[in-house]
Amino acid sequence: MLLNSLVLSLSVALGALAVSVPSPIEVIRRAHTTGAVITKCSKPGVLALAFDDGPYTFTSSLVDKLDAAGAKGTFFFTGTLYGCIYNQKAAVKKAYDNGHQIASHTWTHANLANLGTSQIQTEMTKVEQAFVNIFGKKPAYMRPPNLATSSSMLSVMKQMGYVVITDDIDAGDWNHQTAQQSEQKFTAAGASGNGHIPLMHETYDSTVNTLVPWLINWAKSNNLKIVTVAECLDDAANMYQPGNFTGNGASSC
Numbered sequence: 685m686l687l688n689s690l691v692l693s694l695s696v697a698l699g700a701l702a703v704s705v706p707s708p709i710e711v712i713r714r715a716h717t718t719g720a721v722i723t724k725c726s727k728p729g730v731l732a733l734a735f736d737d738g739p740y741t742f743t744s745s746l747v748d749k750l751d752a753a754g755a756k757g758t759f760f761f762t763g764t765l766y767g768c769i770y771n772q773k774a775a776v777k778k779a780y781d782n783g784h785q786i787a788s789h790t791w792t793h794a795n796l797a798n799l800g801t802s803q804i805q806t807e808m809t810k811v812e813q814a815f816v817n818i819f820g821k822k823p824a825y826m827r828p829p830n831l832a833t834s835s836s837m838l839s840v841m842k843q844m845g846y847v848v849i850t851d852d853i854d855a856g857d858w859n860h861q862t863a864q865q866s867e868q869k870f871t872a873a874g875a876s877g878n879g880h881i882p883l884m885h886e887t888y889d890s891t892v893n894t895l896v897p898w899l900i901n902w903a904k905s906n907n908l909k910i911v912t913v914a915e916c917l918d919d920a921a922n923m924y925q926p927g928n929f930t931g932n933g934a935s936s937c
């Protein structure tokens with residue numbers, strides 16, 4: 685009887701142990717949470733520089749700056765905001781080829797909170813097809829224009845396999861903040877705790893040529909590694925949708 689209850693409590697303890705130690709597959713699945721809004725990294729010691737609104741005339745030189753620093757960035761590209769994405773095809777391909785994360789910022793920079801399901805899907809599939817045509821992959825990460833979400837938008841993102849990224853520091857470049865004012869926000873937020881995912885835009889000279897070099901130095905002096913958004917969430921293996929896709933030959937918007 686005593687032996688029986690000992691065996692029983694031992695097996696209960698082992699069962700509890702098995703539940704409390706997740707398998708590697710379970711860890712990956714939890715990090716990759718489609719349809720949920722993520723604002724910052726899931727680990728300390730990293731910084732995920734994430735640039736919205738490109739491709740733009742600065743994209744190629746921004747890739748060069750990141751490459752020279754051994755840093756990886758995340759580019760939330762649109763299809764048409766600053767001209768047709770195919771006109772910047774070489775810069776998009778270069779960012780992808782050099783290991784930066786390419787992610788979606790919708791086709792027209794639409795406010796998805798104001799759209800119905802089929803319009804939201806069209807905003808996503810058109811830019812997906814452009815990425816397939818340019819480098820053969822569909823992204824699995826997106827940032828909503830104006831950071832605008834809604835319950836129907838989030839359910840479409842879940843169904844389409846997208847992790848939704850917003851931010852935990854707004855550089856404010858879109859709102860006439862100077863690079864120095866942006867720098868103060870990073871200094872105030874500090875380098876400890878889980879890594880930051882800032883909101884910033886590659887379409888401002890001051891962001892690309894003043895703030896980014898400052899952030900590269902800030903990261904170095906605080907022992908932060910500059911990584912992609914997916915990497916900062918331990919999800920680097922899932923930054924693109926699974927499967928192979930075929931281009932449709934389109935080269936104009």
Ligand SMILES: [Zn+2]
Pocket residue numbers: 736737789793829830
């Ligand atoms: Zn934007």
